[in-house]
Amino acid sequence: MAAALVFAHASRPAAQQQASAAQQTAPAQAPPAQTAPNPNGQAAPVAPPVPAYGGLVIVLNPAHGGTDSGARGENGVAEKDFVMQFARAARDELQRQGYHVVMTRDDDSNPSYDDRDAASNIYRDAIFISLHVGSTGTFGDARAYYYQFWTPAPPSAASNATAASANPAATPTFWEDAQRSYTDASRRLADLLAAQLAQSFSGSPSASSAAAVRELRSVTAPAIALEISSMSASNPERLTGLAGPLAIAISRAVEAFRPPNSAGGH
Numbered sequence: 001m002a003a004a005l006v007f008a009h010a011s012r013p014a015a016q017q018q019a020s021a022a023q024q025t026a027p028a029q030a031p032p033a034q035t036a037p038n039p040n041g042q043a044a045p046v047a048p049p050v051p052a053y054g055g056l057v058i059v060l061n062p063a064h065g066g067t068d069s070g071a072r073g074e075n076g077v078a079e080k081d082f083v084m085q086f087a088r089a090a091r092d093e094l095q096r097q098g099y100h101v102v103m104t105r106d107d108d109s110n111p112s113y114d115d116r117d118a119a120s121n122i123y124r125d126a127i128f129i130s131l132h133v134g135s136t137g138t139f140g141d142a143r144a145y146y147y148q149f150w151t152p153a154p155p156s157a158a159s160n161a162t163a164a165s166a167n168p169a170a171t172p173t174f175w176e177d178a179q180r181s182y183t184d185a186s187r188r189l190a191d192l193l194a195a196q197l198a199q200s201f202s203g204s205p206s207a208s209s210a211a212a213v214r215e216l217r218s219v220t221a222p223a224i225a226l227e228i229s230s231m232s233a234s235n236p237e238r239l240t241g242l243a244g245p246l247a248i249a250i251s252r253a254v255e256a257f258r259p260p261n262s263a264g265g266h
Contacts, residue, residue, distance in 0.1 A: 066110030071135035073236030089243035137229030148210035
């Protein structure tokens with residue numbers, strides 16, 4: 001695993017640690033409802049906003065951004081800029097195929113992991129794809145990853161409660177464990193993408209790999225990461241020419257995972 005990918009170690013913020021598992025199937029993971037006064041002077045609840053679009057959403061996450069440049073290449077070129085090019089090319093290709101696409105950032109900002117994940121979690125039906133450029137490796141090598149949990153799932157709610165009472169820090173919160181329910185789907189999507197990448201980028205593995213990629217952990221949807229090499233190329237700007245083939249590989253993998261005529265398709 002190249003150094004450009006960020007691995008998961010930190011715990012989820014306390015506010016999201018208190019979220020219930022019911023949020024996993026809710027149509028929106030929105031902030032708590034606000035209140036408005038009613039004629040009797042009492043506060044009446046106001047429902048949180050719900051996304052208007054109800055079909056399949058492809059969420060593209062260009063890694064890094066802002067002061068976080070990611071991996072660096074010759075002449076100071078930065079990973080954050082190349083992944084933005086890749087994400088925009090993928091967005092355009094997916095939209096041409098009729099998919100609804102959301103970007104976690106479309107400028108030189110650096111949203112938090114929480115905000116990136118929330119861009120996917122507010123939708124009932126989504127696919128999350130994070131884009132990276134490796135700091136080292138053979139030019140044009142492309143790999144797909146799904147999230148790897150290093151600890152087993154709690155065996156039962158009862159034993160989970162017992163463990164929490166003995167050692168609260170030892171029990172994972174809902175958000176720390178959110179991707180676990182989607183491991184099989186994420187792996188299948190990553191394998192489909194890896195197969196497409198192997199066809200377009202010589203020497204790339206035809207199967208995906210497991211890794212603790214931080215931004216995947218708290219996504220309540222199939223979630224994968226793509227990494228292409230590398231910022232150490234003699235002319236990193238050659239990476240720009242890879243945007244088109246990457247976009248086509250992503251689009252084909254998504255279509256193989258969720259064909260247009262499937263239930264809940266685009």
